[in-house]
Amino acid sequence: MTKPLAGKVALVTGASSGIGEAAALCLAEAGAAVALSARRVERLSGLVARIEADGGTALAIPGDMTVEDDARRAVAQTVEKLGRIDILINSAGIMEAGGIENVDTAIYRRVIDINLMGTVYTCAAAVPHMLEQGVGDIITISSLAGRKGGPMTSAYSASKHAVNFMTDGMRQELGGRNVRVTTLMPGATETEVGDNISDPNWRAAIQAHVAKEGAVKPRDIGEAIVFILAMPRRTNISEISIRPTIDTSA
Known part of the structure; x- marks a missing residue:
């Protein structure tokens, strides 16, 4: 089996579920050693076990990415334990009514x-x-909501819009020094993103949205991440949107 990321080291935040978990599994399958960070320690431990059972290399680094010291420690421990950091997948995130x-x-x-x-x-x-x-x-998991606001998504959309423009600014800042930066914007993806929304009506609406027929699977996003990373160094896929085929909305 071809392993296009053999010898690479990746750090994935938000790795305990959803897109982050799928990204970690796909990166490991592609040959990368993977450091995993999230707050739910038991889930990280289970994911490390799965990756190692398949012959991969994984390291759990529990932490809260809203705490700057935790974020910096995750990077530092990745470098210390795995020797370097070639890939950063920013997948930690939440959705709330706003x-x-x-x-x-x-x-x-x-x-x-x-x-x-x-x-x-x-x-x-x-x-x-x-x-x-x-x-x-660097690949940052944003959202199509960063392109389009709504009456109950202003907090989430504002945060993702800011992420989009910050990420593109980094692309322009770093591209000339061989650091590629990509914004990946999924549409409805079957994850736990709605489970912790505090507003019960909005929680139910988002849970239904991501569970609808034809929703994107987290692994689809993980495979897209590997595709982006495996492209020749002369190529920077700066932005990619992935939505369900049945979703024809702008």
Whole structure:
């Protein structure tokens, strides 16, 4: 079996479920050694066991990406334990309801802290290593919601819109030094993204949305990540959208 990422080392945040978990499995299958970070320690341990059972190399680094010290520690331990960091997958994130009427500003801060600032922290920690190595790849999991807001998605959409533009700024800043940066924007994907939404009506709506017939599977996103990384170094897929075939909306 071809392993296009053999010899590479990746750090995946939000690796305990959904897209992050699928990304970790696909990266390991493609030959990368994978460091896994998330808050749910028991899930990370189970994922490490699965990867190692299939002959791969994995390392659990529990942490909360909203805490800058945790994010920097995840990068530092990846380099210390696995020797380098070639790939950073920013998958840690949450969704919350976020209208402006009767707004709970704490929700806005929480969404932005995780979706935007968590990405800033890991990138800030990883980029110096990548520049010193002379090579690196950063893929940030955003969302099609970053392109289009809605009456109950303003907090989430604002955070993902900010992530999109920050990521593209990094692409322009780092591309000339062989660090490729990609924004990956999934549409409805079958994950646990809706399970922790505090508003019960919005929670039910999002759970139904991601469970609908034809929704994208997390592994589809994981395989897309490997495809992006396996492209020749002269090629930077700067942005990619993945939506269900049956979803024809803009």
